[in-house]
Amino acid sequence: MEREHIVVVGAGQAAASLAMRLRNGGYSGPLTLVGDEPHPPYQRPPLSKLYLKREWTVDRLYLRPVEFWAGLGVALVTGRTVTAIDPAARTLQLDGGAMAWSKLALATGTRPRPLPPEFARLDGVFELRGLADADRLQGEIRPGRRLLVLGGGYVGLETAAVAVKAGLSVTVVERASRILERVACAETSDLIRALHAGHGVRVLEGRSVAQVEAQDGAVAAVTLDDGSHIAVDAVLVGIGVLPRDELARAAGIACDNGIVVDAHGRTGVPGVWAAGDCAAFPLAGISTRLESVQNAVDQAECAADDMLGRPRAYAPVPWFWSDQYDVKLQIVGLNRGYDAVVHRRSGHGYSLWYFRDGRMIAVDAINDARTYMAARKMLESGLALSHAEVSREGFDPVARMRQAGA
Template sequence: MDDVVVIGAGQAGASLVARLRSQRFEGGITLLGAEPVAPYQRPPLSKAYLLGDMDVSRLLLRPESYYAENAITLRTDTTAAAIDPDAQRVTLADGETVPFGNLVLATGAVPRRLPASVGGDLEGVHVVRTLADVDALEPACQPGARLLIIGGGYIGLEAAAVAAKLGLHVTLIEAAERILGRVAAPETADFFRDLHRAHGVNIREGVALDHLTAEEGHVTGAQLADGSTLSADLVIVGIGITPDTALAEAAGLAIDNGIAVDEQGRTSAPAIWAAGDCAAFLHDGGRLRLESVPNAIDMAECVADNIMGAETPYVPKPWFWSDQYDVKLQIAGLNTGYTDVVTRPGTREGSVSFWYYAGDRLLAVDAANEPRAYMIGKRLIEAGQSPAPGQVSNPDTDLKALLKS
C-alpha cells in the first residue's frame, strides 16, 4: 500500500495518522511538523497553560511513545519547502526529498500580524498561536503590567480573560462598532462586554489603531485613530488567522479561501488531500472553511477513511467553544444569514442562550453556561428541526420536548 505523508503536526495531522492506524492502514506513515514538539492541543495554550495550570506533557495529544509504537514516523522541527504533485515528492528545507503515495496538507492557519509600518515588529508585540508564542509571552504577564489587546474576537477576549486573572491591567480595542462583530449577534457581544467590564477590562469599540509607540525598539503604547493614546508594556494582536496555503499555492493547487477540496477532501491534484483549518470544502453550493478543533478532527478522520477507499463525503457538524473567566460558551451550528435572535433565560445566574433564526429556520445557538440548551440546540439543528421562536424564548418550555415535536 502506498505510503502517506502528512504535512502539519497539529490537531488535524495527528488525528489523521491515528485514524489510519486504527483502521489498519498497512503502508508507511510520516508526519512532518515544523515545531520542535510532538502534536499538542492549542486551545489550552492561552488559558490553562499560560495560567500555569497545565504543563507541556499534559498538552500533548498523545504520548510521544505512541508514534513509534504504531509505526508512525514523527519528524518534528522539520519544514516542508516544496511539493511536486507530478513526481509525488516533498522537498524539505534541508534539501531532502520524501516520496509519497498520498499526501495530506494539514498546514492549519497562521495568525494575522500587524505590519511593521505600524509597529508590528516591535519587541513586546505578541500573537497567540503556538507553544513558542505563549512561552515568549509568559514572562511579560506580570501583575500590574499594562496589556493592550488589539482585536475583539474570541482570540482577543480569551486573552483578556486570562490576563485579567493574572492581575494585568487590560485594555482591548476593536476597530469595528462592537466586539464579536463578525462571529456573533449583538446579544452575545453585550453579554461578554458586560462580563469583561465586570472583571476590570477596559473595552473600547469603534476605534482603530493608528500606530504603536516605542522606546529603544520596545513597545510603550499606542496612538489610536481618534487621536487618543494608550500606555502599554506589552501588546497581544488578536485580529484573526489566515489559512496556510503557501505550499499548496506554490505547487499549483486550486485555492479558494483555503486549499480547495472536493467532497471527499481531495485537492485539485489526485494524490493530495487537505484537512483542518487550511481546507475549504464544498458546502451548500459554495465553499466553507471552519476554524475549530472538532472540524480538524472530523475532517481529518474522513480524509483518512477516503485514502483507504471509503469514498465518504465530508458532512460538517459545526460546533465551537470559548472559555472566559467562569463562563463556558458553547456554539452549535453556523449563524451566517440570520435574521432574528431569540434570547432564552438561563437556568442559573450568569447563564443564557441565544438562538439564531433565518426566518423560521433555526441556524445556530450560543449557550453561555447552558450545556443543556447547547446539546438540545445542536441536536435540533443536525436533525433539521426548527421549533417556533416563541417556544424557545419561553422559560417554561421543556427544551427536550422540542426534539419530539
C-alpha cells in the same frame, strides 16, 4: 510497483486525527507526519487559557505522549519545514532533503495575519498561535503590567481574561463596531462585553491604532484614531488568521480562502487531500473554512476514510467553545445569514437562538450546557424549530428534543 507511503504535512490536531484514523482503519504501510514545530501534535485551544495561566504543562498539551506515535508506527518528523511539493513526481522538499509519497494530506493549519507595520520589529509585541508564542507571552503575565489586546475575537478575549485575573491592567481595542462581530450576534457581544467590564477590562470598539511610541526598541504607548493615549508594557495582536495554503498554491493546487477540497477532502490534484483549518470545503452549497477542533478531527477522519477507499461526504454541524473567567460559551451550528435572534434565559444561564427564514440554524449557550446539548442534538437530527416555537413562553429545549426523539 510503487511502494506506498502516506505523508501528512502538518502535525496539529487534524494531522494527528488523520494519522490515527488511517492506522485504525487498516492502513499498515509507512506513515509520516512532518511538522515545523519541535513538538509532537498538541492542543492549541488551551494556549490562551490553561497553559497561559500555567495550570497546564507542555506534556499535558500533547494529544498523545511521544511514545504513542512510535507505537502506532507513525514517523514524526518535527522541527522541519516543507518548502515545496511536486504532485507529478509525488515528492516533497524538506529543509535538508526530499521525501517521496504515494498519497499526501495537507493539514497545514493557519498563520496569524501579518503584524500591522507600526508594530513590526518592536519588542513587547506578541502573537498567540503556537507553543513558542505562548511561552514568550507568559513572561508578560505579571501583576502591575499593562497589556493592550488588539482584536476582540476569542483568542484576544480569552487572553484578556487570563491577564486581568493575574493582576494586569488590560485594554482591548477592536477595529469593528463591536467585539465578536464576525462570529456572534450583538446580544452575545453585549453579554461578553459586560463580563469583561465587570472584571476591569477596558473594551474600546470601533477604534484603531493611529500611532505607536517606542522606547529602547520596545513598544511603550499607542495613540488611537480618536486621540486616546494608552501607555503599555506589552501588546497582543489577535487580528485573525489566514490559511496556510502557500505550498498548495505553489504546487498548482486550487486555493480560495484555503485549499479547495470536495466533500471527501480531495483536492483537484490526484493523490492529494487536505483537512482542518487550511481546507475550504462545500457545506450547504457554500465554500466553507472552519477553525475548530471539531472540524479538524471530523474532516481529517473523513479524508482518511477516503484515502482508505471508503468515501463518505463530510456534512458537519459545527460546534465551538470559549472559556472566559467562569463563563463557558458554547456554540453549535453556523449563524451565517441569520435574520432574527431569540434571547432566552433559564435557571442554568443564557442562550441566543439564531434563525434564517424562520428556521433555527445556530445557538450560542452561555453557562447553559443543558441547552447547548439539546440544540446540538436537534440540529444534528435535522429538527426544524421555528422562531415562533422558541419564542413561546415556557419553551424547554430538552423537553422538545426528547419529544422529537433527537
